[in-house]
Amino acid sequence: MSKVIVITGAGGGLGRALARRFGGEGETVVLLGRTLTKVEAVAAEIGDSALAIGCDVASPDSVRAAFAQIAECFPAIDVLINNAAVYEPFLMEEATDDQILSSIGTNLTGAMLCARSAIPMMGAGAHIINVSSESVDLPFPHMIVYQATKAGLERFSMGLYRELDPRGVRVSFVRAGQMMDEDKRWDIDPGVAARFLAASAAAGLNPRERATSHVSSVTQVFRSLIDLPADLHAASVSLFGRAAS
Template identity: 30%
Template sequence: MTTTLRHEGKTALVTGGSRGIGQAISRRLAREGALVAVHYGYNHEAAERTVKEIEAEGGRAFPVHAELGVPGDADTLWEAFDRALADRGAQPGVDILVNNAGITMPRPIAQVTEAEYDRVFAVNAKAPFFIIQRALDRLRDGGRIVNVSSVATRVAFPAIVAYTMTKAALDYLTLSLAQELGPRGITVNTVAPGYTETEINPTLSIPEIRQRYSQASVFSRLGTPVDIADVVSFVASDDARWVTGQWIDASGGVHLGV
């Protein structure tokens, strides 16, 4: 465990919390004292592995299954969350909600089909909207909502246009919710990664692309999931109580000179 248990006594839900950035966020929040619901859509083994890793580090976690991007996904997620808390004898409700789950769409506009467009919006934009909507009665006053977006919403990146549109929608949701939920002491912020070492980006296996993406950062390297998790943990903590409605660049200074 870390010496700073700034999330002690809190309950967190991390969507897409079993792999990549989501896994790093789940582990970081748990190390700092939170009881973490590790959401997964398909890979039960990855979720169980993440929970076991958290428990081995002295933390507390449990898996929650719900496929996103299908009708009723938000209700399925929260019903599973509620049941899991009850089974553990934990108090109902949530303090920290991290909307991290997402899928990519690496195609320029001319190649995107209607079905692909609908799918990426269903998972990346519609699901978080209704997950938050259903969370409002569960989210405790003084809580935290963190939406994981992308630095791509601030630059032209035609190769992933549909994906980036979904993240831009999430950016606006942050802004609107921050004003609406402020009277309850709830902060809402966006954390926007840049080029990060995760399996969601298969092009990183191509040496030329990997080098170009690394050189886009002022630190001349790719980001890691832990880099992003550290920022999310801060935003989710009481240390960030005076920060809301913000788009926080966690890209390692990508494209600063552009």
């Protein structure tokens, strides 16, 4: 039987790859994204099994409206994948208000808001999967706000699992490594990017030299999590890119 899978940040990258995979495998996918035209394009590519909804996950009102629209179309949600994230390097002393608030609002608060709205529509066997980052345990420079939001997301996942396990809802987080797709672009100031790359190289973490996985490969882990037998649970999964042999 087809599952209803809600994916945030579905307009590109991993979110788009997940939507393509699950939609192509016969699941019903709901694509949430801040830019409606992007998620509409992905939904049009997938076909009738996809629904696109504009949603800024950092906005409580936007999240409430999006999940109200979902409820009008589907009686229940089987899977929520909190994938939306802001990834921008900056030094703390130079950070703007928007850089701090946008990172926290999208990466951490957004996952909480979406979970809060999804839980009343979830029953036994449902699953919430939060997308974290390998940077939680790595000394990447210029990324402390991003790392803090992802560490908080992991702690939120563990606590939420204990809260929801009695009703049969699983909660996992996937600590994802460096990944790419054909359209990947880093839309930041070249000077900021150069400083980040130089500082990362000095810390022994040069992104240009580290192994990178393809987003389509990463989707396999989410498929496996969703398909776990009822008597198994994976609280966390850690992924790292590796050089293909």
